[in-house]
Amino acid sequence: MTAAAACDTAALTAHLVARGLTASPAGVEIHPLAGGVSNDVVAVRAPGLDAVVKQALGRLRVAEEWLADPARLDTEGRALRLAGRIAPGSAPEVFDLSDGYLVIERAPDSWxxxxxxxxxxxxxxxxxxxxxxxxxxxxxxxxxxxxxxxxxxxxxxxxxxxxxxxxxxxxxxxxxxxxxxxxxxxxxxxxxxxxxxxxxxxxxxxxxxxxxxxxxxxxxxxxxxxxxxxxxxxxxxxxxxxxxxxxxxxxxxxxxxxxxxxxxxxxxxxxxxxxxxxxxxxxxxxxxxxxxxxxxxxxxxxxxxxxxxxxxxxxxxxxxxxxxxxxxxx
The missing domain is CATH 3.90.1200.10 (Aminoglycoside phosphotransferase (APH), C-terminal lobe)
Structure with missing residues (x-):
């Protein structure tokens, strides 16, 4: 990982503990996932937690300049919750949405x-x-x-x-x-x-x-x-x-x-x-x-x-x- 990624990892671990999603930093495993151009996406495994965590980027990862409001992450969390109510099982469960992090259920490895x-x-x-x-x-x-x-x-x-x-x-x-x-x-x-x-x-x-x-x-x-x-x-x-x-x-x-x-x-x-x-x-x-x-x-x-x-x-x-x-x- 780069230095920036290590800092992000430390901040994320602290956030997960503060939000009560896991009891302590011990045993928290964070691995970057291949995602789209608009978010940082990681898999998190910790005692009592198996999740995907997203943070929205302000500048997307494309050759041309492409800027977007990171507040869209809140929209995503709310939409996932609505989708799950309309068609249960059609979207991952939202575990937490706060402080710029969206924490959602992780799909089985076979998917x-x-x-x-x-x-x-x-x-x-x-x-x-x-x-x-x-x-x-x-x-x-x-x-x-x-x-x-x-x-x-x-x-x-x-x-x-x-x-x-x-x-x-x-x-x-x-x-x-x-x-x-x-x-x-x-x-x-x-x-x-x-x-x-x-x-x-x-x-x-x-x-x-x-x-x-x-x-x-x-x-x-x-x-x-x-x-x-x-x-x-x-x-x-x-x-x-x-x-x-x-x-x-x-x-x-x-x-x-x-x-x-x-x-x-x-x-x-x-x-x-x-x-x-x-x-x-x-x-x-x-x-x-x-x-x-x-x-x-x-x-x-x-x-x-x-x-x-x-x-x-x-x-x-x-x-x-x-x-x-x-x-x-x-």
Missing amino acids: VPWKQQLLEGTADPAVAGRLGSVLGAYQRATADRDDVLREFGDVTAFGQLRVDPFHRTIAARHPDLAEAIGHTVDVMAASRVCLVHGDYTPKNVLVDPDGERLWVIDWEVAHVGDPTFDPAWTIGHLLLKTVHRPAAGAGFAAAGRAFLTAFTESIAGALPIDPAQLVRQTGCLLLARVDGKSPADYLTADERPRVRDLARRLLIDPPETITDAWELLA
């Missing part, structure tokens, strides 16, 4: 990110369907609720971590698409409908070896907003994996259909889903993962132009439904 399975070419439709059902439950339970809007009405972190580095960045880099992207942003900004996770992607889904259970993690940009945003990000990432692993494309398409079918059945008509906005949002996501501030690191030089071309088609000449996007890759 893996769904992204890992997809990159290996395995797309279980049952997992995709379960993920769609859970998303539908979140949206149905929070649609048009004033109390949820009061608690998650702030879109500052969503703007800093999604709209600015993704939508607005690609609009500036593709002026001919600025009108379509701007329309997507305008519709999104006017849609204050239900709880939106804001990063409902395979890297934020942990699954057990049998695919029977899953957790949705990383709720730091949760807000009340556009119900098409989260399904677009799931479908968009399945399309990215199709470009990266074309031999598994049929499986990714099947997973996409299973996800959308289960999602639609789960919301049960409780809120509107605009298919045109869903297509546009997916196009924006695809373009952002090649030309935004956080490009997908697994795409090769040959794959990035294919993603870019697909994104442009979704924004300029959109198909009727988002599942038709797989035919555009054929």
Whole structure:
């Protein structure tokens, strides 16, 4: 560990003891975890505690400057608690949220990110369907609720971590698409409908070896907003994996259909889903993962132009439904 990491470790240990999460510094083991670009994440094992602890960064770990308010950690903790109440077992338990630390339940060692399975070419439709059902439950339970809007009405972190580095960045880099992207942003900004996770992607889904259970993690940009945003990000990432692993494309398409079918059945008509906005949002996501501030690191030089071309088609000449996007890759 670096000197900074050692200081952070000492501070964290003192915090855990002060909060009563463990009795003393003796026996506390802290190990850095591979995480995203926006947080410091560690695993903690101590007498009576097996947890993951997060601290939000003010400057994200990307090549370009990307700043965000660390107060989003509080949003994440509150959103995790709400998700657990809506769909028990769909998110880790929150043990503590205080003083800039979020302490949550740690998944069993045998669980893996769904992204890992997809990159290996395995797309279980049952997992995709379960993920769609859970998303539908979140949206149905929070649609048009004033109390949820009061608690998650702030879109500052969503703007800093999604709209600015993704939508607005690609609009500036593709002026001919600025009108379509701007329309997507305008519709999104006017849609204050239900709880939106804001990063409902395979890297934020942990699954057990049998695919029977899953957790949705990383709720730091949760807000009340556009119900098409989260399904677009799931479908968009399945399309990215199709470009990266074309031999598994049929499986990714099947997973996409299973996800959308289960999602639609789960919301049960409780809120509107605009298919045109869903297509546009997916196009924006695809373009952002090649030309935004956080490009997908697994795409090769040959794959990035294919993603870019697909994104442009979704924004300029959109198909009727988002599942038709797989035919555009054929």
